[in-house]
Amino acid sequence: xxxxxxxxxxxxxxxxxxxDPKHHHNHRGGGGGQQSASLRGxxxxxxxxxxxxxxxxxxxxxxxxxxxxxxxGKRAAELAQRDKPPQPAAGAASGGGPRERxxxxxxxxxxxxxxxxxxxxxxxxxxxxxxxxVRSRRLxxxxxxxxxxxxRFISVELVDESLFDWNVKLHQVDKDSVLWQDMxxxxxxxxxxxxxxxxxxPFSPPFMRVLSPRLENGYVLDGGAICMELLTPRGWSSxxxxxxxxxxFAASLVKGQGRICRKAGKSKKSFSRKEAEATFKSxxxxxxxYGWVTPPVSDG
Numbered sequence: 001x002x003x004x005x006x007x008x009x010x011x012x013x014x015x016x017x018x019x020d021p022k023h024h025h026n027h028r029g030g031g032g033g034q035q036s037a038s039l040r041g042x043x044x045x046x047x048x049x050x051x052x053x054x055x056x057x058x059x060x061x062x063x064x065x066x067x068x069x070x071x072x073g074k075r076a077a078e079l080a081q082r083d084k085p086p087q088p089a090a091g092a093a094s095g096g097g098p099r100e101r102x103x104x105x106x107x108x109x110x111x112x113x114x115x116x117x118x119x120x121x122x123x124x125x126x127x128x129x130x131x132x133x134v135r136s137r138r139l140x141x142x143x144x145x146x147x148x149x150x151x152r153f154i155s156v157e158l159v160d161e162s163l164f165d166w167n168v169k170l171h172q173v174d175k176d177s178v179l180w181q182d183m184x185x186x187x188x189x190x191x192x193x194x195x196x197x198x199x200x201x202p203f204s205p206p207f208m209r210v211l212s213p214r215l216e217n218g219y220v221l222d223g224g225a226i227c228m229e230l231l232t233p234r235g236w237s238s239x240x241x242x243x244x245x246x247x248x249f250a251a252s253l254v255k256g257q258g259r260i261c262r263k264a265g266k267s268k269k270s271f272s273r274k275e276a277e278a279t280f281k282s283x284x285x286x287x288x289x290y291g292w293v294t295p296p297v298s299d300g
Contacts, residue, residue: 128199135201139163142242154246159194166195167211170246174254179218182260188213193249194273195242205236208245209276214269218258221283223275228252229292232284 140163146156153172159165169190173180182188192211198204208231210224219227229235230248 131200135197135199136163138202139197145241146243154243164197168193168195168246170250173250177254179253179258186260188260202238204233205231209271209273211271214261214271216259216261218253218256220258222279224271225276225279225283227283
């Protein structure tokens with residue numbers, strides 16, 4: 001019996017010597033406590049059938065933690081989406097919104113718009129060339145017709161060989177007029193006028209002014225400007241020829257009692273183109289406001 005008791009005591013001492021050190025070792029290191037706690041957690045989960053809720057920091061990816069594989073896949077997808085370059089908006093392909101259209105306008109016209117603008121600039125150039133051709137053909141014909149006049153009523157000299165700038169000599173006026181007498185007394189062979197033809201002649205009138213001699217009355221104004229309605233855009237017709245205009249002017253000189261100026265100090269003063277242009281512009285405004293007086297048919 002005593003032998004049996006001693007054996008039991010030895011067994012207990014053996015268990016104390018073998019288990020207690022492990023127990024104390026685990027308790028000191030802390031690892032065994034965590035392991036036993038995790039074991040107890042597993043056991044509690046098995047027994048209670050309920051998992052503890054996991055706490056997520058603010059701003060986490062979700063409100064529940066997915067499985068290991070799914071969580072990694074979702075995180076990878078988020079990173080890939082973040083690293084993608086920004087895609088243009090759908091409205092950009094179809095013209096975009098107001099801001100996009102404004103930005104495009106500031107960037108300047110595209111190739112198509114530039115080509116259209118270049119094509120548009122060709123139209124005025126072609127039109128100008130056509131007008132120049134029409135003017136040249138008309139003036140060449142006018143020169144030929146004047147050269148064939150049998151009565152030598154007028155003659156033409158080109159200024160600096162320009163077809164569009166003429167000096168016209170009026171050789172004849174009514175021989176019963178005082179102006180004709182003045183021409184005879186002063187040995188004036190002709191009345192010299194200058195005509196310049198605009199780009200759109202014959203659809204616009206020439207600018208005509210008297211150069212010499214210095215005349216008074218006869219609808220000749222300061223600078224040698226001529227007060228005639230047919231020389232204005234309102235009274236002009238493309239059917240008028242230079243010869244017809246000069247014949248009308250000769251008649252107006254006689255009707256207006258035109259005379260050659262013989263006043264001392266004034267008769268030698270030459271006319272000025274600048275003054276003539278300013279005077280003509282002023283008289284046109286006046287007549288457009290108050291109208292033109294049409295002479296009777298009996299007056300020619």
